[in-house]
Amino acid sequence: MTTIAIPRTWKKPPLIKNSYIRWGLGLAAAIYLTLALGTMEVNWVRVAGGLPRGQRFLARFFPPDFFSRWPEILEGLNESIWMTITSTVVGIAISIPIGLGAAKNLAPKPVYLFCRGILAISRSFQEVIIAIFMVKLFGFGPFAGFLTLSIATVGFYGKLLAEDIEDIDPSQAEAVKATGANWFQWLNYSIQPQVLPRMIGLGLYRLDINFRESAIVGIVGGGGIGATLNTAFDRYELDSAAAILLIIIGIVMAVEYTSGYVRKWVQ
Amino acid sequence: MRQTESNTHASKTPQMVFGAGHDQSMSGLKVCEKSIGPLNPGTNMLRLEKLVKQYKTGDHALKGIDLIVPDGQVMALIGPSGAGKSTLIRCVNRLVEPTSGRVFLNDLEITALNHSQLGQIRRRMGMIFQEYALVERLTVMENVLSGRLGYVGFWRSYMRKFPQSDIDEAFRLLERVELDHMCDKRADELSGGQRQRVGICRALIQNPELLLVDEPTASLDPKTSRQIMRLICELCEERKLSAVINIHDVQLARMFAQRIVGLKLGEIVYDGTPEGLSAEVLTQIYGEDDWEETIERFDDDQVSEKNIDREEMGSEERKVKELDRDRLAGLS
Numbered sequence: 001m002t003t004i005a006i007p008r009t010w011k012k013p014p015l016i017k018n019s020y021i022r023w024g025l026g027l028a029a030a031i032y033l034t035l036a037l038g039t040m041e042v043n044w045v046r047v048a049g050g051l052p053r054g055q056r057f058l059a060r061f062f063p064p065d066f067f068s069r070w071p072e073i074l075e076g077l078n079e080s081i082w083m084t085i086t087s088t089v090v091g092i093a094i095s096i097p098i099g100l101g102a103a104k105n106l107a108p109k110p111v112y113l114f115c116r117g118i119l120a121i122s123r124s125f126q127e128v129i130i131a132i133f134m135v136k137l138f139g140f141g142p143f144a145g146f147l148t149l150s151i152a153t154v155g156f157y158g159k160l161l162a163e164d165i166e167d168i169d170p171s172q173a174e175a176v177k178a179t180g181a182n183w184f185q186w187l188n189y190s191i192q193p194q195v196l197p198r199m200i201g202l203g204l205y206r207l208d209i210n211f212r213e214s215a216i217v218g219i220v221g222g223g224g225i226g227a228t229l230n231t232a233f234d235r236y237e238l239d240s241a242a243a244i245l246l247i248i249i250g251i252v253m254a255v256e257y258t259s260g261y262v263r264k265w266v267q
Numbered sequence: 268m269r270q271t272e273s274n275t276h277a278s279k280t281p282q283m284v285f286g287a288g289h290d291q292s293m294s295g296l297k298v299c300e301k302s303i304g305p306l307n308p309g310t311n312m313l314r315l316e317k318l319v320k321q322y323k324t325g326d327h328a329l330k331g332i333d334l335i336v337p338d339g340q341v342m343a344l345i346g347p348s349g350a351g352k353s354t355l356i357r358c359v360n361r362l363v364e365p366t367s368g369r370v371f372l373n374d375l376e377i378t379a380l381n382h383s384q385l386g387q388i389r390r391r392m393g394m395i396f397q398e399y400a401l402v403e404r405l406t407v408m409e410n411v412l413s414g415r416l417g418y419v420g421f422w423r424s425y426m427r428k429f430p431q432s433d434i435d436e437a438f439r440l441l442e443r444v445e446l447d448h449m450c451d452k453r454a455d456e457l458s459g460g461q462r463q464r465v466g467i468c469r470a471l472i473q474n475p476e477l478l479l480v481d482e483p484t485a486s487l488d489p490k491t492s493r494q495i496m497r498l499i500c501e502l503c504e505e506r507k508l509s510a511v512i513n514i515h516d517v518q519l520a521r522m523f524a525q526r527i528v529g530l531k532l533g534e535i536v537y538d539g540t541p542e543g544l545s546a547e548v549l550t551q552i553y554g555e556d557d558w559e560e561t562i563e564r565f566d567d568d569q570v571s572e573k574n575i576d577r578e579e580m581g582s583e584e585r586k587v588k589e590l591d592r593d594r595l596a597g598l599s
Contacts, residue, residue: 175400175466178360179473180389180417185424189413193404 057238064246065239069232073244076228079142080214083224087146088207091153098154099161100187105173106165119162122155127213128220135221145222149210156209160202161195168194197266204259208252215248311374312338312477312509313359318368320354320533328354330533331368336477341503341510343524343541345517347553350530352513356479359511360392361385372477390417393470395499397482399462403455407446407465410454411437414472433472440468444498460491464498471502478503478510484519492516496523517549517561 016022066073101107101115130151134144168191176190218226225244232241313336320329328351336342344352357363359370361377370377377388393414401410415433416424423429429437441447444464454462463483470478480499484492496512500523503510514520520527521541529537529544529552537548546558 169403171396171398171400172402174362175394175396175469176402176413176416178362178389178392178394178479179414179469180386181413181424182386182416182421184421185416188421188425189405189409189416190402193402197404 060238061242063239064242065237066243069228069237069240069243072228072231073225073240073247076218076225076244077247079145080211080218080224080226083142083145083149083214083217083222084207084211087149088153088203088210090146091150091210092157092203092206094150095154095156095158095161099158099165102158102162103165105168105170106191115158115162119155119158122151123159127152128216131217131220131222140221140223142223145214145217145224145226148217148222149213152213153206153210157199157202157206161199164195164198165191197263200266201259201263204255204262208255208259211255212248212252311335312340312372313511314371314374315355315359316369316371318355318358318370319366320351320358320363321366327533329358329365329368332533332535334528334535334538336509336511339503339507339509340526341500341512341524342526342528343520344511344513344528344530345515345520345552346530348515349532351533352530353481355530356394356481356511356513359477359479360389360394386417390473391475392477392479393473393475395463395466395470395478395480395483397485399459399466399486401454401457401462401465401469404453406451406453407441407457408437408450410465411441411450411468411472414469417473436472437468440471441465443502444468459487460495463487463491463495467495467499467502471506475508478508478512480510480512480514482513482515484514484516492519493522499523517544 014022016025098115098118101111102119104112107115127148131144131148134147138144138147172194173186173190176186181189214222214224215226215229218224218228219230221227225248229241229244229248232238232244313334315332315334318329318332318334319327321327332351332355344355346352354363358365359372359377361370365378368378372388372391375388377385380388402413405413409427412424412427412429412433415429419429419433438447438450441450444467446461446464446468449457449461454465457465466483478499483495483499487495496519499510499512502508512520512524521544524541527537527539527541527544528535529548531552536551537544544562546562549558549561550556
């Protein structure tokens, strides 16, 4: 009797093993989505009416007027740049010890949990919410904006620093430890060289984010170019507002380009 | 070099030593034929007593190892993957904390030291790693000088202002391995053999008494592997260092070590001379296979090695350093 080789079948193992859960989840998502879309009310008449109004509104942005409000724009820019730089520097300075503490491979468990807690809190609130709170505490002006952006920077930079430290090559760290180096020397010789290039890049990226956020923070009373922009809108000086928006776009692009260049250079 | 040769041969027989309690752990195993009484304790560089390491996962990496490495001995630790070789040498400088048992360096109990004393003792043990473990974004010089971190304060090391004597020694070592012209290159620009030579300099600038070497040749080609092993052994000879070398490659171990210890599943199953490493012993360590060829090929290699040495002996006037330059020429 000749044995016939039965072809062995193979299928990629599914992500979720239990087929009831797998199909159930898919079905539930489909039902929710249908219901959610079904209950969304769209007033098509208003949408149709809004489009030409939007067009007229946009038309008033042109031509952008840089000159009639130039002193105010300059002051706002000055405040924004001050706010951006100080908050980035202060935020990063605070986030370094917190980031070290939040790295699992560096810190003992209680310190790790404490630092992760700080990061989670500072990340759970959007900048605008913190800004409203800070304006209520310290009054209108760029100081509230500075505090807001510093807190936001700590959450962002501390978390990324901690994750970058957790991703280091442990053998390099082990080798430096084996020389008898103390803890600070070990940080300086094995951890810092591994994370520094990426952290410089992220610092510049945060600078760029902070400048953009400074415009938002200004709208809720945190000073800076955002406040100037808000005033321009309130006075219906839309040509000045357009000028401010163009300046913001220009600065963001300039920072973006420089930070990309610097990041490539430090690698 | 000639002295190296004669010393190696002279030291091969009397230094085969078993630790206390060895017989217990070896009961039933008849692999070790050459048991010689313990040496004078003062000459023991490294002593392990009933060393046990159990990982959190429950794996028994080391099951009560007793081992004595005398002064100036180059010992190879062979065994299959997972035998506990890496764990064993990491327990010596406590990069891995042993679960129980004691480790002595020159009769100083390493396992009893507190955290700050540990840094002091780690300076006296140079470590060379698999895959080199250089800090890739630091320069060659910084990597070498990092071997002095245990001796200088934080600010000095932070500002990279090491004492002139350290810098002199770093250049001397780099010159010795033919890399002094590369001192400002970043470590990741170097080839594998070059990186391992920097790793050797980093270990030696610690001015260690003992070298812990973890798979130094695992990622190197066969020729470079030999050159690195030869360099390590020569340097041990020059500086009268003891060395524990973890190595996969049985032939390399037989070529360069004075003593071979075979580890299997956390236990010593062979302890003796390179010549005693028969096919039966290799079966004992690694499991059933045809080992005859491994041994034969080694014997051929040994003959050619000796020829090379004889050639070198011929030219009396040449300095030792020049010989090294020739030997290392293929490395860069």
